[in-house]
Amino acid sequence: MKLPSALDALTEALRCLPGVGPKSAQRMAYHLLQRDQAGAARLSDALHTAINRIHHCSQCNTFTEQETCEVCLSSSRDRSQLCVVETPADLLMMEQTHSYRGLYFVLMGRLSPLDGVGPRDIHLDLLEIRLSAGEVKEMILATNFTVEGEATAHFIGELASSRGVRVSRIARGLPVGGELEHVDSGTLAQALIDRREY
């Protein structure tokens, strides 16, 4: 007696989700087939659409369905300021403060040598090209205040100063060990205003 192979395949495929082990995957598979086939169909389509439509902005590296994202295309943004964040969610948090009118660079991660994440994995080659173009006069480091986030900020800060770009870090108004994504807009706005030379 074996489980149907399509069920086995689904359980196995669900394990690609972060934090989902064999038992959770089995529970999810049963739930979808038994109680939410419509949800499963929607998820299948959403995955298919997302991997086909979404790619990285040619300028700032965030997720977008266009060649270049709407922030990078906007004529009302200050092109001399570049804010470096770890994820698209962080970019969104920054936008919600309504305190920043410059551009962004999204690392899509953080330096983490123990996990094998080096400078190329967070697209610092792209960032270097951007800095070399000379348009950017100030870089605002808005990586998380975690160990990896701080190390990443330090590394990128060195990179920018060596090219004569003024570097600042958002103020440590955020709790140490905290993450941008979980903070309220007011605190983040304050941290942006209080940024200091790096």
Added chain:
Amino acid sequence: MKLPSALDALTEALRCLPGVGPKSAQRMAYHLLQRDQAGAARLSDALHTAINRIHHCSQCNTFTEQETCEVCLSSSRDRSQLCVVETPADLLMMEQTHSYRGLYFVLMGRLSPLDGVGPRDIHLDLLEIRLSAGEVKEMILATNFTVEGEATAHFIGELASSRGVRVSRIARGLPVGGELEHVDSGTLAQALIDRREY
């Protein structure tokens, strides 16, 4: 500034998974798009295949890709015994004890009036038809030893006795509050041997 709509749709679709809230869904969506597009494509296909291929066995109600599952079709099983379990995973656990040669009925759930799960939701109409056919002489109740599982066993036990079917319950060798899925085969085999009149 909004997230791309395909990304929004994916995040929303991931929330159909049990135990996944808005933050986890967002983390999963980023993870899939950034680090595991191959996994996302596999998951999309597996969902699609599973919802198209898998349905319920016409006899025992478990998941199968055929009209009738291989256990129900097997000529070597004792057709006078019917073991009632909550899920296909429980059926699999029973099979792994190699101590049971009868047939199964899979409820695909348990009675839970507070969650709106009544007799029809666990397919007791099908079970009644099965019992009325007269082939089944003994019913073995192997629902979980949780409050809902016990209540379900009680309800189904009454249903079977009223039709003159002998009813037994797997022995309480399992820890109270425990679930079949998480027990070792030896304990479950013992509980099967020690089943008592209900």
